[in-house]
Amino acid sequence: xxxxxxxRRVLAENIARRTLSPKGLSGIFLSAPRRTGKSTLINEDxxxxxxxxxxxxxxxxxxxxxxxxxxxxxxxxxxEHLQRREGAILQWARRGGLDKVNVAGxxxxxxxxxxxxxxxIAKALSELSDxxxxxxxxxxDEAQHAITTDAGSSSLFALKAAxxxxxxxxxxxxxxxATGSNRDKLSLLVEGKDQAFLNAVLLDLELLGDDYLxxxxxxxxxxxxxxxxxLSAAFTASGHKPESLRKALDDLAFRFDATxxxxxxxxQSVFDKIIADAKQGFMRQVNGLPPLQAAVLTVMxxxxxxxxxxxxxTVAKYxxxxxxxxNTSVNIDDSAIQYALEALRAKALVWNSxxxxxxxxxxxxxxxxxxxxxEDAAPQETQHDAPPPRM
Numbered sequence: 001x002x003x004x005x006x007x008r009r010v011l012a013e014n015i016a017r018r019t020l021s022p023k024g025l026s027g028i029f030l031s032a033p034r035r036t037g038k039s040t041l042i043n044e045d046x047x048x049x050x051x052x053x054x055x056x057x058x059x060x061x062x063x064x065x066x067x068x069x070x071x072x073x074x075x076x077x078x079x080e081h082l083q084r085r086e087g088a089i090l091q092w093a094r095r096g097g098l099d100k101v102n103v104a105g106x107x108x109x110x111x112x113x114x115x116x117x118x119x120x121i122a123k124a125l126s127e128l129s130d131x132x133x134x135x136x137x138x139x140x141d142e143a144q145h146a147i148t149t150d151a152g153s154s155s156l157f158a159l160k161a162a163x164x165x166x167x168x169x170x171x172x173x174x175x176x177x178a179t180g181s182n183r184d185k186l187s188l189l190v191e192g193k194d195q196a197f198l199n200a201v202l203l204d205l206e207l208l209g210d211d212y213l214x215x216x217x218x219x220x221x222x223x224x225x226x227x228x229x230x231l232s233a234a235f236t237a238s239g240h241k242p243e244s245l246r247k248a249l250d251d252l253a254f255r256f257d258a259t260x261x262x263x264x265x266x267x268q269s270v271f272d273k274i275i276a277d278a279k280q281g282f283m284r285q286v287n288g289l290p291p292l293q294a295a296v297l298t299v300m301x302x303x304x305x306x307x308x309x310x311x312x313x314t315v316a317k318y319x320x321x322x323x324x325x326x327n328t329s330v331n332i333d334d335s336a337i338q339y340a341l342e343a344l345r346a347k348a349l350v351w352n353s354x355x356x357x358x359x360x361x362x363x364x365x366x367x368x369x370x371x372x373x374x375e376d377a378a379p380q381e382t383q384h385d386a387p388p389p390r391m
Contacts, residue, residue: 006215012045019175027176027200033363034181035241056134062145071151122162135173143178144185147353156196184305207240224258226267234271279368293340295321301369
């Protein structure tokens with residue numbers, strides 16, 4: 001049995017229509033925190049609508065395999081789509097009087113489709129556009145990972161070349177939709193003067209709201225359900241993440257002591273425990289890190305977008321944080337900092353671009369690290385002049 005899906009068709013159609021219009025020529029970049037329904041919106045609503053409009057849609061998720069280079073993932077997505085459309089491309093080529101063609105069409109071998117030069121992918125997508133007489137729409141989920149490697153960055157310039165070529169009068173058009181879980185990271189792809197998609201549209205994706213919460217309540221079994229108000233407050237506190245909400249509702253179904261009078265209070269306690277457990281699990285991971293790695297992660301969280309890992313004032317914060325963790329003074333050099341950053345990246349706690357920009361992967365982790373730092377930095381109560389014990 002398929003899992004019920006909450007559809008956001010109006011939002012999806014608005015995004016899709018803007019993408020296909022001249023306003024989408026430079027690309028549409030959509031930002032929303034991770035696990036807030038972004039990929040569901042893309043796959044269940046936006047892509048189906050684009051296909052209904054006759055677009056040829058290619059989808060790739062750069063988060064799907066963290067062990068692989070983002071450039072390879074983009075290349076593979078294009079190659080696999082061409083293979084699926086092999087029949088249409090061959091028919092188009094033969095109608096043009098060409099008998100000797102490779103699998104992907106005129107002078108093009110699908111097995112050799114790559115991203116490195118820009119010319120190859122532009123040629124491949126041009127063949128697909130001409131064969132299908134359709135606009136090509138490439139959807140890249142978690143696109144910020146493209147600039148974590150040189151090959152990934154090169155892939156974006158290859159796609160820019162394809163965009164410029166396919167949007168000419170000889171073809172049927174090219175559009176890019178790119179999503180990201182962090183606006184600061186995603187903005188690097190559209191605001192840097194040396195970026196392939198400079199000046200592309202960057203939008204904050206509308207988060208799930210009360211209509212979604214009402215839908216979730218409708219999926220619940222039984223007559224005793226929490227109010228929309230308590231759901232909304234909890235959902236906002238969780239960062240609008242359906243996963244936490246669904247788990248709380250599922251757990252509530254096994255609370256047979258719930259009545260119409262106490263269900264809101266019980267739901268809130270269940271939800272609070274889920275969030276507390278998630279935070280505890282993350283902080284347990286942080287507490288298990290070597291002191292410098294924990295210090296770098298904390299300083300990164302409290303500094304935000306202005307984080308400069310090797311600047312003297314940042315290093316001073318590492319020293320202070322390490323001293324708080326170990327009660328001893330430490331000497332920290334650039335190589336130790338670099339090693340800590342690479343270790344955090346390998347543990348999927350930190351993201352970095354190929355240009356040396358670093359950020360914490362999950363915005364929820366930033367919140368928890370800030371809370372932990374504030375609690376740790378708060379002055380401890382001391383008992384001066386305590387009264388003598390009673391006899």
